[in-house]
Amino acid sequence: MENGAARTAQPVIVAIDGPSGTGKSSTSKAVAAQLGLSYLDTGAQYRAITWWMVTNGIDMEDPSAIAAVAGKPEIVSGTDPAHPTITVDGVDVAGPIRTQEVTAKVSAVSAVPEVRTRITELQRSLATSAEDGIVVEGRDIGTTVLPDADLKIFLTASPEARAARRSGELKGADVHATREALIKRDAADSSRKASPLAKAGDAVEVDTTDLTLAQVIECVVTLVEEKRAAK
Numbered sequence: 001m002e003n004g005a006a007r008t009a010q011p012v013i014v015a016i017d018g019p020s021g022t023g024k025s026s027t028s029k030a031v032a033a034q035l036g037l038s039y040l041d042t043g044a045q046y047r048a049i050t051w052w053m054v055t056n057g058i059d060m061e062d063p064s065a066i067a068a069v070a071g072k073p074e075i076v077s078g079t080d081p082a083h084p085t086i087t088v089d090g091v092d093v094a095g096p097i098r099t100q101e102v103t104a105k106v107s108a109v110s111a112v113p114e115v116r117t118r119i120t121e122l123q124r125s126l127a128t129s130a131e132d133g134i135v136v137e138g139r140d141i142g143t144t145v146l147p148d149a150d151l152k153i154f155l156t157a158s159p160e161a162r163a164a165r166r167s168g169e170l171k172g173a174d175v176h177a178t179r180e181a182l183i184k185r186d187a188a189d190s191s192r193k194a195s196p197l198a199k200a201g202d203a204v205e206v207d208t209t210d211l212t213l214a215q216v217i218e219c220v221v222t223l224v225e226e227k228r229a230a231k
């Protein structure tokens with residue numbers, strides 16, 4: 001802001017982590033929109049680099065092959081919560097990164113340390129440049145990417161609730177198969193060596209199993225407002 005004009009609010013950094021289907025994306029987008037903050041979906045960035053690896057025929061069984069090209073694709077995230085965007089080398093990949101093929105391979109790609117270093121740098125630079133603050137959602141935001149975030153939330157929900165939500169999105173998907181795939185991906189994301197899915201010690205845990213999306217959003221908005229008031 002020019003001429004030292006006073007801000008109405010200090011920038012606030014919010015980290016939202018948790019496994020698949022707990023409501024991270026929907027909650028983070030809505031909270032950011034409601035509070036005038038930027039929004040970053042870090043899972044979309046890992047999906048984008050995975051899409052590039054698939055498209056370029058990189059051997060997914062070989063972490064050293066993935067590591068060798070981790071610096072090649074240019075990944076750009078648009079952080080407006082009303083219109084989040086993601087491009088790879090200038091190509092809009094918002095649709096292609098949601099295919100079953102990318103979903104099945106993203107855990108292997110995101111376990112490679114060189115990939116994480118690259119994507120973490122992008123995330124920190126976006127968080128630092130968000131003038132009014134940002135809501136960043138993922139798996140390791142509170143633990144590794146932004147350990148000094150003003151507020152850390154860890155969302156959970158039963159595997160049944162998460163599978164029902166996910167299969168509701170993928171029309172015609174079998175709930176049982178969705179549940180198995182989701183549990184497998186959570187296990188891979190939680191057990192990898194490099195920055196696994198984990199709750200930060202100072203994160204607030206919110207179990208969303210029996211909450212509506214509106215209730216979760218309200219809960220997080222209240223927590224952010226409390227933090228802002230205390231700044």
Ligand SMILES: Nc1ncnc2c1ncn2[C@@H]1O[C@H](COP(=O)(O)OP(=O)(O)O)[C@@H](O)[C@H]1O
Nearest residue numbers: 020021022023024025026165169208211212213
């Ligand atoms: N508390 C909730 N109750 C019911 N459905 C929800 C709730 N939170 C999210 N959803 C729905 O579940 C699906 C997955 O939510 P999403 O925000 O994409 O989760 P995540 O980012 O954690 O994978 C979406 O269709 C979303 O609308």
Ligand SMILES: Nc1ccn([C@H]2C[C@H](O)[C@@H](COP(=O)(O)OP(=O)(O)O)O2)c(=O)n1
Nearest residue numbers: 020021042043044046106110138139140189
């Ligand atoms: N901060 C993050 C975010 C996502 N990932 C990886 C692990 C996840 O299985 C994939 C995809 O994340 P995404 O949030 O898009 O997954 P879902 O929306 O839950 O299906 O990316 C990660 O390793 N670290």
